[in-house]
Amino acid sequence: MRVDVTSVVDDRGTTDVAGHDVLAPDCPSRVVFGRIGERWTMLVILALARAGTLRFTELKTQVGRVTPKVLTETLRALEDDGLISRRAFQDSPPRVEYSLTPLGESLLEPIDAMRAWAERHVPEVLAARERAASA
Amino acid sequence: MRVDVTSVVDDRGTTDVAGHDVLAPDCPSRVVFGRIGERWTMLVILALARAGTLRFTELKTQVGRVTPKVLTETLRALEDDGLISRRAFQDSPPRVEYSLTPLGESLLEPIDAMRAWAERHVPEVLAARERAASA
DNA sequence: CGGTATCCCACTAGATACTG
């Protein structure tokens, strides 16, 4: 995710005390929302939260029908972000274990807020969609 | 966003009391995460939350460099989901006002949880990324 | 087992121009 850097602050004082403004093109918040938006990110984090530690193949089956290529990309991205850690053992056959870092665990709180909202309100959303579809 | 419907429940009892399982391919939570992931959704919601009511062009300037086509798509999707409401007046020149529905307002809570996390932890994420980049 | 290496497609979203 690459964003441009012009007009970070407008002239209406919409930035908050910490200097953040979600409506600014380069607000750090977008880093998070960008990751969240990626198709398998949440599932990987939630699977690891649930299991503690998982190997590549375990993760693959937990998460659904993700292809190895995409799962690898997802894992690398999350590792680069410091959200998960990867431990490779020098065994034969190979053995690699993934788990959440403390930073990754701290993400669970907002994620669960989202999930809680979804579980509570998704029926309303689906009902609204059906109304819209049959209009 | 369309997902398939097989293997909703696995054999390890991972669904919760309400019958939801984020790791299931068709969990309703994905509806939410799908929307969140779309590029302009959050920005529109936050702009409306901040301003209360906005017209099309106001929304356009608030939100950044979105094209009219994409903004329209975003607004329709959000309207179909019951998150925003659109009121058109029969004036000339035309006048249309967008605002959050109560459902849309209820989404602000989890959104802010995410934003709060982002503002608190994004420096760590960025630091991790730099470490990864120079490795 | 834990990935890479290729190839490929759908789909998001941008640019641009036009209209009731």
Added chain:
DNA sequence: CAGTATCTAGTGGGATACCG
């Protein structure tokens, strides 16, 4: 003002095959 209409490009993600 508030959009629609086209056309196009970039890329996230999938399928498949192969490797140390």
